[in-house]
Amino acid sequence: MINLIKNEFVKVFKKKTIYILLIITLGYILLSNFIMKYNNSDYSYYYYYGDSLEYYKSEIKNLDPNNPADLSTYIQFENNIRLLELTEKYGNNSWQAYVINNILSSSINTMIMYEYSDEITEDAYTKAKQTYDNALEKLDNDDWKYFVEQDLKSINESIEEQNILKSNTKDKQTLASIDDTIFDLNLKKQIDEWRLEKNISYAPSFLNNALDSYYNNALSLHDYENTNIEELSSDELQYYNNSLENANLNKYYIENNITLKNDNRSVLINFFSSYELFILIIGIVIAASIVSEEFNRGTIKLLLVKPYNRIKILMAKFIVCVLILILAIIFIVISQLILGGLIQGFDSLSIPAIIYNFDTNTVQTMNVIAYVALIGICKFPIYLLLTTLAFTCSTIFTNTALAVAVPFLGYMVSSLINQFALAYNIKQIIYFVTPNWDLSYYLFGGTPLFKNLTAPFSIIVCLIYLIIMVITSIIVFKKRDIKNI
Amino acid sequence: MQNVILKCENLHKSFRKKEILKGVSLEVCNGDILGFIGPNGAGKTTTIKLILGLQKIGNGTVVINGFDVEKNFEKAISKVGAIIENPDLYMYLSGYDNLRLIANLYKNVNENRIREVVKLVGLENRINDKVSKYSLGMRQRLGVAQAILHKPNLLILDEPTNGLDPEGIKDLRNLLSKLAKEENMGILISSHNLAELESFCNKVCIIKNGIVVETSSLEDVKKAASEGNYIIEVNDSKKARLIIGDISEAIDNLHIQVHSEKANIPFIVKKLVLQDIEIYSIKEDVLTLEDAFFKKTGGNVID
Numbered sequence: 001m002i003n004l005i006k007n008e009f010v011k012v013f014k015k016k017t018i019y020i021l022l023i024i025t026l027g028y029i030l031l032s033n034f035i036m037k038y039n040n041s042d043y044s045y046y047y048y049y050g051d052s053l054e055y056y057k058s059e060i061k062n063l064d065p066n067n068p069a070d071l072s073t074y075i076q077f078e079n080n081i082r083l084l085e086l087t088e089k090y091g092n093n094s095w096q097a098y099v100i101n102n103i104l105s106s107s108i109n110t111m112i113m114y115e116y117s118d119e120i121t122e123d124a125y126t127k128a129k130q131t132y133d134n135a136l137e138k139l140d141n142d143d144w145k146y147f148v149e150q151d152l153k154s155i156n157e158s159i160e161e162q163n164i165l166k167s168n169t170k171d172k173q174t175l176a177s178i179d180d181t182i183f184d185l186n187l188k189k190q191i192d193e194w195r196l197e198k199n200i201s202y203a204p205s206f207l208n209n210a211l212d213s214y215y216n217n218a219l220s221l222h223d224y225e226n227t228n229i230e231e232l233s234s235d236e237l238q239y240y241n242n243s244l245e246n247a248n249l250n251k252y253y254i255e256n257n258i259t260l261k262n263d264n265r266s267v268l269i270n271f272f273s274s275y276e277l278f279i280l281i282i283g284i285v286i287a288a289s290i291v292s293e294e295f296n297r298g299t300i301k302l303l304l305v306k307p308y309n310r311i312k313i314l315m316a317k318f319i320v321c322v323l324i325l326i327l328a329i330i331f332i333v334i335s336q337l338i339l340g341g342l343i344q345g346f347d348s349l350s351i352p353a354i355i356y357n358f359d360t361n362t363v364q365t366m367n368v369i370a371y372v373a374l375i376g377i378c379k380f381p382i383y384l385l386l387t388t389l390a391f392t393c394s395t396i397f398t399n400t401a402l403a404v405a406v407p408f409l410g411y412m413v414s415s416l417i418n419q420f421a422l423a424y425n426i427k428q429i430i431y432f433v434t435p436n437w438d439l440s441y442y443l444f445g446g447t448p449l450f451k452n453l454t455a456p457f458s459i460i461v462c463l464i465y466l467i468i469m470v471i472t473s474i475i476v477f478k479k480r481d482i483k484n485i
Numbered sequence: 486m487q488n489v490i491l492k493c494e495n496l497h498k499s500f501r502k503k504e505i506l507k508g509v510s511l512e513v514c515n516g517d518i519l520g521f522i523g524p525n526g527a528g529k530t531t532t533i534k535l536i537l538g539l540q541k542i543g544n545g546t547v548v549i550n551g552f553d554v555e556k557n558f559e560k561a562i563s564k565v566g567a568i569i570e571n572p573d574l575y576m577y578l579s580g581y582d583n584l585r586l587i588a589n590l591y592k593n594v595n596e597n598r599i600r601e602v603v604k605l606v607g608l609e610n611r612i613n614d615k616v617s618k619y620s621l622g623m624r625q626r627l628g629v630a631q632a633i634l635h636k637p638n639l640l641i642l643d644e645p646t647n648g649l650d651p652e653g654i655k656d657l658r659n660l661l662s663k664l665a666k667e668e669n670m671g672i673l674i675s676s677h678n679l680a681e682l683e684s685f686c687n688k689v690c691i692i693k694n695g696i697v698v699e700t701s702s703l704e705d706v707k708k709a710a711s712e713g714n715y716i717i718e719v720n721d722s723k724k725a726r727l728i729i730g731d732i733s734e735a736i737d738n739l740h741i742q743v744h745s746e747k748a749n750i751p752f753i754v755k756k757l758v759l760q761d762i763e764i765y766s767i768k769e770d771v772l773t774l775e776d777a778f779f780k781k782t783g784g785n786v787i788d
Contacts, residue, residue, distance in 0.1 A: 003589045010586060014578055298573035302631070305537045306590045307563035482539040 004308060004316035012286060012324060021285060022331070025278045029335050032274070033343040036262045053084045065116045078112050079105070095144045098202035099135070103147055107132045144201045152192045159185050183222055191215055194254055206259040210250040217247035234451045235422050241447050245356040252354060252363040264340035265348035268333075268372050272379050275332050280411060283325040283387035288394045288403030290317045291477070295398040301482055314477045318391055318470065325387050329376060337369075359445030378440035381462045385437055386411055388469045395473035418449055436461040487514040490550060490639045490671040496535055497544035498528075505531050507695040508545070513671040515638060518661060520686035521675040528695045529675040530570065533643050536673075537567055549639060563591075566637035568645060572628025576617040580608060580627050583616060584634060591635040598634065606630045606660065622653040629657070633664065640664065642674045658685055714770040715743045715750060720763040728760050729753055742770065 012018060056077045063074040083105060090096035110128035114120040138146045159182060166178045191211050194200065200207045220243040224232075232240060253260070260266060267274060291314070294300040303313055341349070353371035357364050366374075386407040393403035414434040421429035429435055430450050436458035441448045448458070491513040498506040506528045513519050523529050534540045536547050538554050538561075547554040552561035574583050584603070588594040603612050606626040616624060625645065632640060640661075646654050662685075664670045676682050682689070691699040719725045722735040733743045743753060750767070757764060 007586050007589050010582070011575065011578075014575075014582065016577075297576070298571065299575055301537075301539060301569045302573055302587075304539055305562055305565065305567050305569075306587075307559045308590065309558055479541070481541060482534060 001308075001312055001316060004313060005319055008290070008317055008320040009323075012290070012320065017285060017289070018282070018324075021278075021282050022328075025275075025282070025332060026335055026339070028278065029275075029332070029339050030343070033264070033267070033336075033340045036267070037344050053081065053088070056081045056084070071116060075109075075112050075116055078116075079109050082108050082112070090139065093204050095202035096139045099139065099144070099147050103151075104132065104135055107135070144203075145196060147202075148192050148195045152189065152196075155185050155189045155192065159189070180222070184219065187215055187218055198254060198257055200254075206261070207254060207257070210253045214247055214250040214254065217243040217250065221247055233425075234449065237447055237451060238449070241358065244358070248356045248361075248363055249354060258351065258354070260351070261348070263348040264337070264344045264346065265351055265368055267336055267340055268349075268368050269353055271333060271336065271372050272375055275336070276379075276382075278332060279325070279329055279383055280386060280408070282328040283321070283383050284390040284404055284407050286324050287321040287387045287390040288407075289400045290321060291391070291394040291473075292398040292400045292403055296400070304482065310478050311474055314395070314474055318388075318473075321387055321391055322384065325383055329380075329383070333372060333376070355444050357444040358447070364444070374443065375440050378443060379438060381437040381439060381459075382411075385433060385462060385465060385469075388466055392469040392473040396476050422449075430457075431461065433461060433465045487516060489514050491536065491673065492548045493532070493536060493545065494548075495545040496532060496542060496547070498531055498535060498540065499543055505695055506535070506543070509692065509695065509697050510545075511673075511690050511697065511700060513639065513673050515669045515671045516665055517688055518665050518672045518674060518686045520682040520689040521673055521692065522677065522682060522689055523675075523692035525677060527692045529692060530643055532692070533567075533569060533641055533673070533675060536641065537565070537569065538562060539569070564635075564637045565639045565641065566632030566635065567641040567643075568625075568628040568632050569641075569643045571647070572624050572631075574616045574624060574627060574631070577615065579615050580612045580619070580623075580630075583627065584612075584631060587631045587634050594635050598636075602630045602634050605633075607656070622649050625649055625653065625657070629660065636668070638668075638670055640670050640672045642672065644676055645674060646676055661685060715745065715767060716770050717741050717743060717754075717757075717767050718765040719757065720765075724760070725757055725762050728756055728762065 060077045063070040065074045086100050087097045107128040114125040162182050349368050352365035353368050389407040390403050393406045417434050435449045442455040493511050496506050496509040509532050535542050538558050549561040554561045584599050688702050722741045725741050726735045735741050
């Protein structure tokens with residue numbers, strides 16, 4: 001048996017196929033790491049478009065502010081032009097751009113309104129002008145903290161107002177809506193306090209994003225505050241957990257001042273979503289050809305007249321497929337680790353993987369390599385089952401192309417099947433393989449795709465499918481008459 | 486002392502409803518080279534595949550070295566070497582790597598044995614080239630090499646002369662005779678290339694439409710088929726024909742064929758001499774294997 005396995009290894013590694021696949025994989029790793037290295041700024045605002053400024057400038061010439069029909073459009077265009085011009089001055093990705101477009105826009109609007117219509121009083125105009133002039137000075141002085149403090153001040157005032165409102169209200173519905181408003185204000189207050197404490201300006205950055213993300217996710221969580229989590233449907237629970245995870249992780253990043261970049265570490269953390277396809281291609285192509293090719297070339301006869309029974313011959317081939325799959329995963333991980341390190345530097349690996357644990361409701365950290373290994377073990381059933389499917393098809397149909405195509409189609413359709421079952425609430429889906437084969441859902445107290453699934457159940461389902469496929473191929477292979485080839 | 490190495494009894498095999506083999510029995514003893522002859526579609530390859538366990542036996546038994554192929558496959562097949570249809574080798578490997586793979590699967594094959602076999606089949610110079618660069622003749626040699634690598638006592642060759650040039654056939658013949666004599670192997674060799682088999686075998690088994698029509702030694706087959714045919718060379722065949730009567734037939738002006746028992750020949754000669762016919766030669770018309778084959782199978786008809 002050992003000799004059979006050894007021979008199968010020789011046959012696989014003396015063929016060009018595996019080397020071509022590995023070279024393509026290495027090429028992809030190199031390319032994606034280089035692209036990542038030279039293209040590492042993906043936080044930006046998109047307020048300013050040169051084209052739209054030109055557009056507004058040319059369009060406004062056709063409008064007459066004295067014509068009441070054109071007035072509102074004219075004011076709006078004028079407003080856009082001033083905002084865009086001001087933004088252009090500081091640059092699109094500056095903190096000023098954010099302030100101009102989100103805080104100053106109302107003052108600018110008031111000023112324009114005053115010029116062209118009489119809806120605005122002198123007082124209001126003076127106030128707006130004062131705010132605007134004052135703000136321009138702060139913009140030039142790079143004093144973003146001023147705006148945060150202003151915002152904080154107004155939030156505090158609003159909170160007080162709401163509290164007074166609350167004490168005067170008895171109606172339950174109104175009370176609830178006041179509470180929601182207070183929650184929202186407190187959240188914004190927290191964000192502003194973090195900005196000051198951690199020195200996070202409005203300029204686009206990872207932490208600025210984290211603040212936004214924390215705000216949005218904490219707000220979604222608040223919606224679930226009075227809901228019984230147990231009663232949520234599978235997809236609602238996914239959404240809830242997603243918010244819980246994001247809120248906590250972003251909070252952790254902000255509090256510990258951690259900036260994550262697209263670097264070697266991030267590729268490794270998301271290793272299996274980036275490189276899953278390459279792992280599958282190697283596993284499936286080898287498994288799909290290992291039996292059928294012997295039939296197509298006629299060499300199966302050579303093998304079958306050796307003093308080994310057919311089950312041993314087939315199992316040797318299967319074992320080799322599984323070993324090559326494991327080797328391929330290890331090879332690709334190590335290639336990314338080394339090539340990614342050489343291209344993007346190894347220093348990013350010092351930041352551990354940061355994970356939210358649903359069981360303990362805490363954020364925990366883990367060594368990056370250990371994390372990749374753990375995820376790899378949990379995702380292994382996907383690759384193993386698809387490789388086995390390729391192997392079984394290869395044995396049944398003795399047609400390599402078909403044996404490659406079937407598992408890939410299965411892989412592509414699998415998420416669709418899960419979504420379909422979720423949408424139509426098909427309970428029997430839990431006995432199918434696709435909701436069960438990704439065990440990484442169960443890690444760190446996470447919830448599976450369907451509520452009533454558990455890790456042991458999933459493992460058993462995967463094993464049953466595996467055994468069925470292996471036994472089918474054994475029976476077919478054992479009974480097959482070798483016809484003229 | 487001859488031992489029976491391979492014994493097939495009453496083999497039956499059907500594909501769907503068509504019966505391919507209708508009770509084939511044959512025997513190979515050590516030292517034998519059994520020619521397994523039949524027209525295309527007679528069931529030669531199917532019989533060989535049943536013997537080697539490549540197809541399920543419908544009915545009947547195959548016993549090799551005392552082990553039943555179906556019940557005890559690993560033991561039965563362990564001293565068998567085979568080439569089925571074409572020598573199917575791994576084209577992307579070198580000749581040596583191919584042999585190395587086979588050697589790994591047997592316990593008694595070491596590096597020396599591989600070298601010995603390579604030398605035996607005369608591939609020393611090209612053994613490290615890829616098989617895809619080999620000519621058909623070289624592949625055939627490598628096929629033989631892989632079949633005899635583990636010193637089998639039964640060698641089964643399906644159409645081994647296909648695609649070989651006369652030189653290659655001569656080499657193969659010498660090699661097989663040597664193996665049969667020196668290693669005391671039993672060899673089963675199927676072919677429709679009858680002229681070639683004649684010089685290979687000492688026994689023949691003729692199969693037609695899934696039935697064995699004749700098994701015996703080569704000489705017996707030929708004798709049986711050619712019993713009592715004599716060709717007499719005379720100066721006037723027409724006249725001679727009139728003298729001898731219905732048992733004779735003029736082939737051309739100078740030759741006449743006589744169908745008769747051996748004991749009658751002197752009397753016929755006497756008759757002719759008395760009638761002033763000049764006789765130049767008399768010879769027994771021994772059929773070639775091919776003639777015998779056509780006589781037995783009634784031509785190459787597949788039904």
